[in-house]
Amino acid sequence: MGAIAGGFGGAPSGGGGFGSIFGGIFSALSQFQRAQNTASQLEGQAAIQNAQAQILEFQAQQARQQAEADKEKQRKLAREKQGKLSVGFLSSGVSLEGSPLAVLGEQAGVSELELQQILHRGEVEAINRQNQASIARFRASQLESRASGITSAAGLSLLGGLVKRF
Numbered sequence: 001m002g003a004i005a006g007g008f009g010g011a012p013s014g015g016g017g018f019g020s021i022f023g024g025i026f027s028a029l030s031q032f033q034r035a036q037n038t039a040s041q042l043e044g045q046a047a048i049q050n051a052q053a054q055i056l057e058f059q060a061q062q063a064r065q066q067a068e069a070d071k072e073k074q075r076k077l078a079r080e081k082q083g084k085l086s087v088g089f090l091s092s093g094v095s096l097e098g099s100p101l102a103v104l105g106e107q108a109g110v111s112e113l114e115l116q117q118i119l120h121r122g123e124v125e126a127i128n129r130q131n132q133a134s135i136a137r138f139r140a141s142q143l144e145s146r147a148s149g150i151t152s153a154a155g156l157s158l159l160g161g162l163v164k165r166f
Contacts, residue, residue, distance in 0.1 A: 028158050035154030042147035049140035053133040060129035067122020071115050078111030 085104055 032154045032158040035150050035157075039147040039150045039154070042143045042150070046140040046143035046147065049136045049143065053136035053140065056129045056133035056136060060126040060133070063122050063125035063129060067119050067125075070122070071118045074111075074115055074118055078108075078114070082107055082111070 082104065085107060
């Protein structure tokens with residue numbers, strides 16, 4: 001009987017008993033679960049950043065398209081203005097030579113400059129959106145790396161805790 005009481009009923013050779021082993025296992029599993037939850041939250045934040053980046057890239061494309069549409073609208077207005085100037089000169093009996101021709105040429109130059117400014121503003125807006133998208137993707141990458149690191153560390157910690165207990 002003495003062998004049974006000392007062998008099975010007593011504490012393991014390391015001390016602490018089964019309660020200590022199970023407590024340690026439970027503690028390691030709890031820490032692992034908390035780490036998994038944290039990693040999951042980081043992955044969710046990364047997904048949000050990636051979605052934001054997609055929206056910003058779409059907005060960049062829209063800015064370019066809107067600039068092109070605005071340019072075409074402005075081009076039409078410039079042609080109408082040029083036509084009205086020409087009609088005005090011709091109806092007043094002025095020939096389209098010399099000063100009137102210079103006025104028309106100047107007006108065409110101003111109109112072209114306005115068209116280029118419209119495109120430039122659209123491009124600046126698009127680049128700004130693309131830069132914001134790049135920042136969002138970078139943040140997402142950082143969050144994903146952190147989540148991966150936490151998951152790896154938690155797994156190693158759990159494994160180490162279990163090995164230490166046995």
